[in-house]
Amino acid sequence: MSKPPAASSAAIVCAHTGFSWPDGTPVLDGFQFSVGAGRTGLIGLNGSGKSTLLKLIAGELAPTDGSVKVVGEVGYLPQHASLDTHLRVDEALGIAAARTALHAIESGDGGPPWSSEAESLGESEEHFTTIGDDWDVEERARATLDQLGLHTIDLDRTIGEVSGGESVLLRLAALLLRRPDVLLLDEPTNNLDLPARRRLYDAVTAWSGVLLVVSHDRELLDRVDRIADLRGGEVHWYGGNFTAYEQALAVEQEAAERMVRAAESDVARQKRELADAQVKLARRVRYGNKMYAQKREPKIVMNSRKQEAQVSAGKHRALHIERLQEARDRLDEAAEAVRDDDEIRIDLPYTVVPPGRTVLTVSGLRTRYGTHADLEVRGPERIALTGRNGSGKTTLLRTLTGELPPAAGTAEVHVPHRFLPQRLDEVLDNDLTVVENVARYAPDATNNRIRARLARFLFKGARADQQAGTLSGGERFRAALAALMLAEPAPQLLLLDEPTNNLDMSSVRRLVTALHSYEGALLVVSHDPRFLRELSITRWLTLASGVLTPTDPL
Template sequence: MSSPHSHSPAATSIAVTALSYAWPDGTGVFDGLQVAFGPGRAGLIGVNGSGKSTLLKLIAGELKPVEGTVRVSGEIGYLPQNVTLDTAFRVDEALGIAGIRTALHAIEAGDVREENFTVVGDDWDVEERASALLGELGLGHIDLDRTIGEVSGGESVLLRLAALLLRRPDVLLLDEPTNNLDLHARQRLYAAVDGWSGVMVVVSHDRELLDRVDQIADLRGGEVVWYGGNLSAYEEALAAEQEAAERMVRVAESDLKKQKRELADAQVKLARRKRYGQKMWDSKREPKIVMGARKRAAQVSAGKHRIMHEEKLTEAKERLDEAVEAVRDDDEIRVDLPYTAVPPGRSVLTLRELRLAYGARVDGEFELRGPERIALIGRNGAGKTTLLRTVAGELAAVEGEATPHVPLRFLPQRLDVLDDEATVAENVARFAPDATNNRIRARLARFLFKGARADQRAATLSGGERFRATLAALMLAEPAPQLLMLDEPTNNLDMASVRQLTSALESYEGALIVASHDLPFLESIGVTRWLLLEDGVLQDTPAP
């Protein structure tokens, strides 16, 4: 672990000083946060709800701090997590160069008014730069004069990124930029990140992206701790830290036991002394005044002795608490549920001559059997979500049939399964109306909603908690799902939540279909079959 960053004032591009921020309902996010970002690429990581996106918004000026200051040297470019573009916009408007192009074309047509030259400034090659940049980002097919129309989510992200890069900002803030990007688009974004020479702060759970940064800023408990190197180097350093922290817990536990033993031994000795003193008093072997003085001295000594051991015990407890605090809580979800198992060979899903809304299709017959684990991959806009929604019964097929043969559940990208006004326990009860409250709570504990956490309203949950609650509601539903379909499940999940999801899916014994662009995640869940949806057709494919 490196020491917290210390840049010279000239090199510091972002300086956050004594920053405090709370949500309108009074929930605190930061209290006196200090952090500085200098030249280079920093990966900002932390558990869901730790305030990563909020910090980027505060730096970008989209939110105002309650107290403290944010100073940024130079122009900021900010790519938010959820990008939406007006479909009526022309591409040059989305890129922010429409005014310059109009002035350029006017000058070329002979209009030499001063205001046209003022608008163009030094940007005479803006059209060439824009076209070249679109080509680099895989958007060469999109003409500058075209209206955006129904571009896919991934193309929206890349267009916004192109707009930022054209402005050449000094500081680039990226919030989960690879969400909704297909494998090809991700490679384009990685190349743009590799070629970036200014200041970059990127919030992401994407391993491949975070392995391209120069340093990791770990936001935890309202403070930032810096680690030199990329995500892999951070994980190695953290593992060593955690091993040392766990050793300290063992030492502190041993010390606590020793102090408890010593206190008990001291109490036994004091009790013996007290009995001996009483015996001497009763037998009146010494003058009363001598015995009285001895008794008072013994009481003072006993009091000091007891206080010393109690202080040592208190100190040992505090050391143990500190040691335990340093060990991260990486609880894992357990999903060893009855009735989800699917025997090998059992027919789970049949798709036959299927024509989907928006054009995709499944030719012939497709059969899913037994506890297969299928990765559904393909470019943005290929129809993966449409296929899953059709199988789930949310969309009608244009032709053909999609027939599930077992109970199934579908986890959508938007996580809109929960009722925001209901608690986590109440949401689960909606899916399992016959289950007792005790049974629901016992099951929820397996999804890390223990005690009062099960009584949180869904609206108050962080992204990772909401994901866990949604997964719990679907998995604990009755009848238990023997086919689970997940659409981009790792979007917006922090590293710990992705690990929890992976462990949950490892212990799930049913069939699985996962649509995702996150290759490391797909490899980690033991995919047995890869399906590619390309040019509107679903087909088996080798692992990428």
């Protein structure tokens, strides 16, 4: 039975919530969080606990301390979930029973032909009970599928017949049909092509209940009412969408940096005052000792004054030390408010491609899945390759790099090149350290040379000696990017396949900075328009119906 979400009363409340993994690794401790009606975007660094929090709210995990309470029915779309490929679409939507009952009633079938009249009446009553008030279930299902661009999908098809992106939208359609009071979405636009993303954006914009969405998709986050920034186990709230959050954060960080400068000045002043006080006290002690040696006053008076001077000197020194410590504490507090905005800085002169140089020649190419392409890349061009899910973009990239043989035609790369696939395991060996992984691609480089270059990718000291398998998602991406960009010979053509999938905001910013520093040619597949626009793309191509054609910028 369909119902509108109880927007006025639905809510999520986490009170003193704690959660640790079975090995004792803490994720949340004394966590406080509450959200009511409206659309909330939950952001934070990889590993900060966003997905874990959604699982706690959905009831898939239980808190180890405190409580997690939800008022209203919960609908949850996890980040990594798959539907049984043998399910029919109506089963995936949760309407199969109601649909079967509706068809039985419409056909006048109260039961099997051999059943008695009483049995038929009983089955007919069961059909009515199954349907309840939801007589328009098929119409609503079709309307929801149409809303999400799935109008070609028949309710009797199986899940195995739809694409991965369509599968994600079907799971969302099932939630929209249920109309839960609280809707939880974890990175819902991952692996969705641009048209599918836009339909999901519209669905989010139209949602009137409680919505909590974890995402790194800035276009999606510009459609929420507030931003919850999960950092250091605490949530910091910002009113407005993601653009407003960025503006507020810039002002906040500027103020924090001013506080740091002021606190640093205060620490320096307190150090000077402590040094001055110690000089003055030393002079007083020398003067007192001189008077005592000359015995100008009675011994008892001089001993009393000496004792008073020592006590006074001790108090004076303690006061200045206390003031210095307070100044240092203020500096530490001010420094904590300034975020770690370290950026990847790359200076790779051997990646430079002269404007007239031919980088890639594709002539009469046909991939094994039927894509046709003719293409020439010259100089340091930056090319964006877009297209629907399943259109063959990844296959085309792997054919261009020679990983897959073409069915016809040729693809010739004229410069050193590297390919960054969606699966980082194809680049990194999890059992090797970051240094060792880079050394695989630059076997003649010295250890010191590799470490010096890795520092620019923010792997300094012991961080460069971490095993790849122990790194966070953002760190793994940075390590894979370093391995390819520091390879020898230096790559003058980079091919990237959906590089921003599963990256947090900080990692995306670092990637953009790194690619701005790169002076070779770039061919990138992405469904993220904002990311592509930030790369200063010089040419836009779309792959549709097996044909590669120029297109307008997104």
